[in-house]
Amino acid sequence: MTTDATAALLEADELTDVRESLARVMADPDTDVDASLREMGWDEVFTLDPAATAAALFTAQGRALRQSNALGAIMLAELGEVLPTTHVTRVLAIPFAGGTLLPSIPAPPTEVVVPLATETGVELATLTGIDTTEIRGFDISGQWFQVRPEGAAETAIDAGPAWVTAVARGRVALADEILGCCETALTVAVEHVSARKQYGREIGRFQGVRHRLGESYAALEAGREMVTAARHAKTPAAAALAKFQAGRVQSLVLRHTMHVLGAMGITLEGSMHRHVTRAAVLDLLLGSHVDLANEIGNGVLASDALDTLIDV
Amino acid sequence: MISGATATDYVRDPAAYRSALRSHLADHRAAYDRWRDLGAMPIEERIVLHGEMVHQLSAGGWNLIGWAEPVGLGGDIRHRAIFYDELVRAGLPLPDTGLLLETLGPVIERKAPELAAEILPAFVRGQEWWGQGFSEAEAGSDLAGLRSRARLEGDEYVVSGHKLWTSHGSTVNRILCLLRTGSQDERHRGLTMLMIDCDAPGVSRRPIALASGQNELAEFFFDDVRVPVSRRVGVEGGGWGVAMYLLQFERAMFAWECAVTALARLQSLAGEIRRSGRSHDRYAARFAEVYGDIITVRARSASTINRLAAGDTVGPEASVDKVALAGMEIALYDLARDVLGARFMLADDTKEWRDEWWYSRSATTLGGSSEIQRTILADHVLHLPKEATA
Numbered sequence: 001m002t003t004d005a006t007a008a009l010l011e012a013d014e015l016t017d018v019r020e021s022l023a024r025v026m027a028d029p030d031t032d033v034d035a036s037l038r039e040m041g042w043d044e045v046f047t048l049d050p051a052a053t054a055a056a057l058f059t060a061q062g063r064a065l066r067q068s069n070a071l072g073a074i075m076l077a078e079l080g081e082v083l084p085t086t087h088v089t090r091v092l093a094i095p096f097a098g099g100t101l102l103p104s105i106p107a108p109p110t111e112v113v114v115p116l117a118t119e120t121g122v123e124l125a126t127l128t129g130i131d132t133t134e135i136r137g138f139d140i141s142g143q144w145f146q147v148r149p150e151g152a153a154e155t156a157i158d159a160g161p162a163w164v165t166a167v168a169r170g171r172v173a174l175a176d177e178i179l180g181c182c183e184t185a186l187t188v189a190v191e192h193v194s195a196r197k198q199y200g201r202e203i204g205r206f207q208g209v210r211h212r213l214g215e216s217y218a219a220l221e222a223g224r225e226m227v228t229a230a231r232h233a234k235t236p237a238a239a240a241l242a243k244f245q246a247g248r249v250q251s252l253v254l255r256h257t258m259h260v261l262g263a264m265g266i267t268l269e270g271s272m273h274r275h276v277t278r279a280a281v282l283d284l285l286l287g288s289h290v291d292l293a294n295e296i297g298n299g300v301l302a303s304d305a306l307d308t309l310i311d312v
Numbered sequence: 313m314i315s316g317a318t319a320t321d322y323v324r325d326p327a328a329y330r331s332a333l334r335s336h337l338a339d340h341r342a343a344y345d346r347w348r349d350l351g352a353m354p355i356e357e358r359i360v361l362h363g364e365m366v367h368q369l370s371a372g373g374w375n376l377i378g379w380a381e382p383v384g385l386g387g388d389i390r391h392r393a394i395f396y397d398e399l400v401r402a403g404l405p406l407p408d409t410g411l412l413l414e415t416l417g418p419v420i421e422r423k424a425p426e427l428a429a430e431i432l433p434a435f436v437r438g439q440e441w442w443g444q445g446f447s448e449a450e451a452g453s454d455l456a457g458l459r460s461r462a463r464l465e466g467d468e469y470v471v472s473g474h475k476l477w478t479s480h481g482s483t484v485n486r487i488l489c490l491l492r493t494g495s496q497d498e499r500h501r502g503l504t505m506l507m508i509d510c511d512a513p514g515v516s517r518r519p520i521a522l523a524s525g526q527n528e529l530a531e532f533f534f535d536d537v538r539v540p541v542s543r544r545v546g547v548e549g550g551g552w553g554v555a556m557y558l559l560q561f562e563r564a565m566f567a568w569e570c571a572v573t574a575l576a577r578l579q580s581l582a583g584e585i586r587r588s589g590r591s592h593d594r595y596a597a598r599f600a601e602v603y604g605d606i607i608t609v610r611a612r613s614a615s616t617i618n619r620l621a622a623g624d625t626v627g628p629e630a631s632v633d634k635v636a637l638a639g640m641e642i643a644l645y646d647l648a649r650d651v652l653g654a655r656f657m658l659a660d661d662t663k664e665w666r667d668e669w670w671y672s673r674s675a676t677t678l679g680g681s682s683e684i685q686r687t688i689l690a691d692h693v694l695h696l697p698k699e700a701t702a
Binding site: 186190193194201202204205206207210211213214215217218219221222223225226228229241244245248290292293294295296297298300301302303305306308309310311312 | 592
């Protein structure tokens with residue numbers, strides 16, 4: 001996989017085909033997303049138009065609440081110059097403030113690349129065979145594995161500036177996935193308030209409910225525009241801001257969509273909790289909105305000339 | 313003055329226009345110094361100064377790019393977005409006259425081209441500016457209930473009534489009014505848009521000061537004012553459609569302009585904290601949020617601007633822009649108030665921040681309240697069941 005800037009870009013109708021294929025991949029909850037992506041020739045599709053196809057993939061994955069190692073794959077594509085070539089399945093453990101997580105364990109033979117923060121940057125350790133612990137925390141309907149990096153430091157190599165590019169790509173992808181997850185949550189909420197009756201009428205006729213969902217939609221669409229702009233801007237700063245905004249959007253949207261479902265919003269048999277917990281874990285990866293707030297805010301406070309990031 | 317051939321290049325290539333304007337403002341920095349760091353001053357004086365700055369820029373042709381002939385030298389709304397960006401980048405104010413220019417200019421260009429050829433060039437060149445006469449005492453959010461009337465007599469309309477909450481109202485030269493030409497029961501179908509000169513016999517006005525003391529607004533009284541039919545914008549009975557067309561530009565370019573100013577003000581606020589030597593940590597997250605809000609408004613309005621430049625129309629989705637804009641304004645000036653603390657309340661040199669804080673409170677009401685925007689999204693985008701009415 002490469003992300004050659006001169007690669008041919010897909011036409012609108014080709015992109016529509018990609019979106020439809022991805023929706024099919026995500027639709028069946030019993031299939032393995034990584035295997036289905038291999039089957040559809042994802043690596044090649046991605047190479048044709050990395051930015052647009054990644055947006056399609058992660059939006060679809062977010063909408064369907066599915067999981068795969070695709071995030072690591074698009075980040076590894078940026079690290080091709082740094083890592084030695086391999087003949088086995090290679091996955092990237094995605095860092096968060098307290099360690100690294102893998103969304104899926106591939107069949108062996110495999111190697112896991114584990115990023116390790118150093119004082120000056122990031123080193124990448126490659127582990128063969130995977131020692132993981134399954135995490136059962138907030139996102140109980142998902143699966144996440146924490147990688148134990150014991151002994152990893154000895155094999156580590158400096159990731160250099162490629163890591164910054166990889167993180168930027170990953171952050172935009174996560175922002176897309178978070179917004180996809182919010183989008184279906186909003187659809188669930190709209191369907192619920194259009195059907196559920198109290199006082200003899202649908203609760204979606206009450207202004208308090210309508211305004212929560214109108215506000216959610218506004219936040220979601222404004223956030224989507226920020227992510228799209230970051231995709232075009234292709235800068236680490238724009239990607240960080242897009243991820244930050246997506247994290248804020250999930251906090252606002254899911255608070256409202258959960259609320260309008262009443263008690264159903266917080267039960268295990270309802271579906272809303274799955275959106276809430278998935279978006280929360282996705283927010284955590286590569287810097288949560290809480291952590292990014294400090295990083296971005298201190299940058300703003302130190303700057304003599306704030307970056308406009310977006311032009312017409 | 314930009315030559316015809318150069319203008320053609322700039323029209324074709326907005327990026328070339330941007331870099332030429334940036335060089336011009338850098339190379340002639342001193343020529344614009346009198347408009348830097350104006351600080352707090354009465355809005356009536358400030359808008360006159362801003363008009364002079366716009367006029368000087370138009371003498372070089374810079375802001376004539378972005379307006380089609382015969383008003384300007386060609387180009388479109390993207391060039392104007394760049395113009396405002398580069399002014400503020402060079403430490404100059406975003407001209408007050410530019411706010412209403414961007415809402416009213418495109419509308420009369422499209423709906424009354426002959427009138428535009430006659431009066432819009434002076435507005436573009438900073439020699440005059442206009443206001444908007446839509447709201448009335450009994451018609452705020454419920455605009456279609458307005459009662460000020462225009463009655464056709466020969467080739468003139470005779471206008472009588474009262475308009476309220478006109479921005480820049482104490483200094484505007486003309487006012488675009490939405491008036492009832494049909495019956496009251498016709499609601500939004502019986503309305504017509506007229507451009508009225510403020511010095512016409514029968515027009516009187518009273519400035520309205522905000523709690524800051526600034527005369528940001530005014531009310532207008534019309535006592536049998538005679539307005540030529542040639543001053544009608546759109547067709548008789550088509551005033552509502554003109555107002556809706558206008559709102560697209562308000563959502564797009566007005567929002568862009570506000571975001572341009574907001575970024576400069578956030579920068580200035582960051583400078584306040586640095587100079588005070590206080591710790592950044594307690595404010596960092598809020599600075600990040602406001603910065604995120606501002607860049608999101610930029611992203612959203614840039615996209616809307618590009619759609620308008622491509623000839624698309626913007627529907628109920630534009631309410632997203634308005635909600636984002638209002639959130640940005642409120643968050644920025646609340647942050648300023650909190651960061652400045654006692655100085656905001658007491659110091660002489662923070663008057664500009666106080667003025668802006670008061671004006672920012674209008675962000676959730678002017679041009680359609682936040683409630684109206686959420687209702688539009690609930691009705692026309694999310695298609696929720698209709699609201700229960702009394």
